[in-house]
Amino acid sequence: xxxxxxxxxxxxxxxxxxxxxxxxxxxxxxxxxxxxxxxxxxxxxxxxxxxxxxxxxxxxxxxxxxxxxxxxxxxxxxxxxxxxxxxxxxxxxxxxxxxxxxxxxxxxxxxxxxxxxxxxxxxxxxxxxxxxxxxxxxxxxxxxxxxxxxxxxxxxxxxxxxxxxxxxxxxxxxxxxxxxxxxxxxxxxxxxxxxxxx
Amino acid sequence: xxxxxxxxxxxxxxxxxxxxxxxxxxxxxxxxxxxxxxxxxxxxxxxxxxxxxxxxxxxxxxxxxxxxxxxxxxxxxxxxxxxxxxxxxxxxxxxxxxxxxxxxxxxxxxxxxxxxxxxxxxxxxxxxxxxxxxxxxxxxxxxxxxxxxxxxxxxxxxxxxxxxxxxxxxxxxxxxxxxxxxxxxxxxxxxxxxxxxx
Numbered sequence: 001x002x003x004x005x006x007x008x009x010x011x012x013x014x015x016x017x018x019x020x021x022x023x024x025x026x027x028x029x030x031x032x033x034x035x036x037x038x039x040x041x042x043x044x045x046x047x048x049x050x051x052x053x054x055x056x057x058x059x060x061x062x063x064x065x066x067x068x069x070x071x072x073x074x075x076x077x078x079x080x081x082x083x084x085x086x087x088x089x090x091x092x093x094x095x096x097x098x099x100x101x102x103x104x105x106x107x108x109x110x111x112x113x114x115x116x117x118x119x120x121x122x123x124x125x126x127x128x129x130x131x132x133x134x135x136x137x138x139x140x141x142x143x144x145x146x147x148x149x150x151x152x153x154x155x156x157x158x159x160x161x162x163x164x165x166x167x168x169x170x171x172x173x174x175x176x177x178x179x180x181x182x183x184x185x186x187x188x189x190x191x192x193x194x195x196x197x198x
Numbered sequence: 199x200x201x202x203x204x205x206x207x208x209x210x211x212x213x214x215x216x217x218x219x220x221x222x223x224x225x226x227x228x229x230x231x232x233x234x235x236x237x238x239x240x241x242x243x244x245x246x247x248x249x250x251x252x253x254x255x256x257x258x259x260x261x262x263x264x265x266x267x268x269x270x271x272x273x274x275x276x277x278x279x280x281x282x283x284x285x286x287x288x289x290x291x292x293x294x295x296x297x298x299x300x301x302x303x304x305x306x307x308x309x310x311x312x313x314x315x316x317x318x319x320x321x322x323x324x325x326x327x328x329x330x331x332x333x334x335x336x337x338x339x340x341x342x343x344x345x346x347x348x349x350x351x352x353x354x355x356x357x358x359x360x361x362x363x364x365x366x367x368x369x370x371x372x373x374x375x376x377x378x379x380x381x382x383x384x385x386x387x388x389x390x391x392x393x394x395x396x
Contacts, residue, residue, distance in 0.1 A: 023310025025223035099312065107368045111309040112221025114297065114371035125372040152385065159378050160385035163365030170305045170364045171357055173312035174323040180357050187350065187358035191385070194392040 008046045010036040015057035020100040024054055024113050024120070054109060055123045061105040062127035068094075069134065080141035081196045087135070088189040091165060095178040095185075103173065107166040132158035146196040157195070164188045206244045208234040213255035218298040222252055222311050222318070252307060253321045259303040260325035266292075267332065278339035279394045285333070286387040289363060293376040293383075301371065305364040330356035344394040355393075362386045 014036035018027045029050055033043050047053040069075075074086030095102050110124035132155065139154035165188075168181035212234035216225045227248055231241050245251040267273075272284030293300050308322035330353065337352035363386075366379035 021313050023221065023223055023314075025221055026310055026314055106372075107365075108309055110372045111306055111368055112224055114374070115219050116221075116224055121372065121374070125374075128369070128372050152388070156381040157385060159369055160362070160382045163369050163379075163382040164358070164362050165365065166368045167305075167361030167363065167365030170309055171326070171361050174304075174308045174319065174326050176312070176319070176323075181361075183354040184358045184361040187355060187389070190350070191389040191392070194389070 007036075007038055007042050010038060011043060011046060011053070012057055012060040014038075015053055016061055016105055017100050019054065019057060020103050020105055020108055024050075024109050024117075029053075051117055051120060054113075054117075054120050058106055058109060058120070058123040058127055062130060065127075065131060066134075069131075079145075080138045081146055081192075081198065083138050084135075084142055084192055084196070085189060087138070088161075088185055088192065092182055092185045095172070095181055099173055099176070099178075102178070103169040104166060107169060128162060132162050135161055142196050146198060150195070152195075161188060205234075205236055205240050208236060209241060209244060209251070210255055210258040212236075213251055214259055214303055215298050217252065217255060218301050218303055218306055222248075222307050222315075227251075249315055249318060252311075252315075252318050256304060256307060256318070256321040256325055260328060263325075263329060264332075267329075277343075278336045279344055279390075279396065281336050282333075282340055282390055282394070283387060285336070286359075286383055286390065290380055290383045293370070293379055297371055297374075297376075300376070301367040302364060305367060326360060330360050333359055340394050344396060348393070350393075359386060 011032060014032045018031045018035050021027075022031065027050070029040060029043055032053065033040055043053075047056065069087075069090075072087070072090050074083055074090060077083045077086060106124040106128050109120055110128075113120045115121075136154040136158040139157050143150060143154055143157075164184060168184040171184065172178050172181040174180075209230060212230050216229045216233050219225075220229065225248070227238060227241055230251065231238055241251075245254065267285075267288075270285070270288050272281055272288060275281045275284060304322040304326050307318055308326075311318045313319075334352040334356040337355050341348060341352055341355075362382060366382040369382065370376050370379040372378075
């Protein structure tokens with residue numbers, strides 16, 4: 001069974017790169033097979049359709065992100081405000097390599113499929129919300145300590161952080177480089193510093 | 199010549215709706231003709247390819263946005279900080295109707311075509327930057343008055359505003375409604391208030 005499992009992971013890894021390079025509708029099953037160096041027979045052993053692949057790829061992307069952020073270097077910082085600021089610093093630090101390496105599969109997929117592929121939209125919504133829930137736990141702890149009376153909710157700030165990151169990726173694509181995204185995330189960091197006053 | 203001109207505008211208006219509904223690769227020339235209620239003959243009289251249409255649609259979208267923001271109700275406010283905050287309020291106020299009515303054509307196009315269609319990417323970059331330049335003029339005036347010694351540049355804050363708006367649209371698509379985008383823009387407004395201290 002090991003080779004089958006490996007071929008599925010190779011197809012999912014390839015899907016992350018291909019969809020992030022060409023979008024969903026602009027990518028074919030053939031593109032993904034070529035990137036994975038596997039046959040269409042292998043593909044259809046694992047996935048019935050490109051849509052099924054996209055939904056599995058969204059889960060795969062989310063699992064990898066969970067692993068990355070759960071084991072990030074800042075995770076043991078005792079102060080939740082420090083953890084939040086270090087999260088933004090970490091997001092800046094990983095803006096490396098090609099655009100297809102650091103942009104978000106979920107934002108890319110949902111941007112174009114929200115109306116035409118409701119199952120892909122729902123998968124992206126679920127995984128984006130899972131990531132925001134993780135952030136919102138640190139935000140709630142930081143708010144309790146540094147801004148207990150503020151009117152905003154931890155969840156809304158989590159989505160704002162996510163929005164800024166997603167939009168920074170779009171600008172990086174438009175400008176064909178990460179420099180503009182770094183500037184946007186520096187503003188996001190400054191906002192968190194101003195909101196959670198030490 | 200008037201009917202020809204009208205048919206071109208109808209195709210461009212249709213392209214705004216179709217591309218924002220289905221993305222670039224997911225839309226066909228037939229989809230745009232059906233939305234415009236015009237024939238493919240009419241389409242190919244005006245545009246050689248779908249790519250040429252997308253580039254013209256990006257210009258059309260940008261022209262309409264320029265007209266909207268140049269004549270916005272807040273434009274005569276004397277204080278540049280007030281104009282900036284009112285800009286964000288106006289962006290919140292126009293989050294009405296269907297997703298395809300209020301989301302951004304430029305962000306949608308560049309998200310999926312940045313690598314495969316360099317001419318579309320370049321058009322989106324140009325129009326996004328034009329909008330940021332407009333914002334940056336008010337930001338520079340507000341910074342001179344309220345935060346003259348701050349280390350950030352007006353241009354970087356303009357791109358940050360643009361990023362937040364673009365990301366808010368993505369989350370609205372994921373959640374199938376504008377409520378999350380309203381929350382994100384409320385955080386953006388709070389950031390501007392904290393940054394430009396009256």
